Structure formats: structure tokens, C-alpha cells
Amino acid sequence: MMKRTYEEINEKIKKGDAVVMTAEEVIELVERDGLEKATKEVDVVTTGTFSAMCSSGPSSTSGIPSRPSR
Numbered sequence: 001m002m003k004r005t006y007e008e009i010n011e012k013i014k015k016g017d018a019v020v021m022t023a024e025e026v027i028e029l030v031e032r033d034g035l036e037k038a039t040k041e042v043d044v045v046t047t048g049t050f051s052a053m054c055s056s057g058p059s060s061t062s063g064i065p066s067r068p069s070r
Contacts, residue, residue: 002040009043018043 012018019042021029026045030038 002036004043012043020044020046023047 009018021042021044023045026038026042029042
């Protein structure tokens with residue numbers, strides 16, 4: 001597996017050269033090309049989610065009314 005430092009990855013992000021994929025995309029890449037190739041190609045894997053609970057917490061603590069969920 002290829003190892004990189006945070007500094008190296010952050011530098012690629014600043015330059016706009018970082019390869020960013022979602023977790024689902026990385027799974028497909030690993031299944032298709034293998035783990036070793038995927039770790040050489042991908043710099044950042046996003047796993048973030050958003051839900052009603054994610055948005056209501058900061059709003060309720062800051063006094064800003066939160067929007068109702070759809």
C-alpha cells in the first residue's frame with residue numbers, strides 16, 4: 001500500500017491535483033483494479049452524510065431556527 005502524509009495530500013488539494021472519490025466509487029475501483037492500484041490513485045475518500053439530525057444540532061445550539069425536514 002502507498003503511504004502519504006497529510007502534508008503531501010494537503011499540497012495536492014491546494015494545487016487542485018488531488019483525486020477525491022466517494023466511498024462507493026472507491027469500492028468499485030478496488031473491485032475492478034485491486035486495492036494496491038486504488039491506494040496509489042486515490043488521495044481522499046469522502047464518507048460524509050447529511051440528514052435532518054446533522055442540520056438541526058448546530059441550529060438549535062446557536063438559536064437559529066432549523067428548517068423542517070422534508
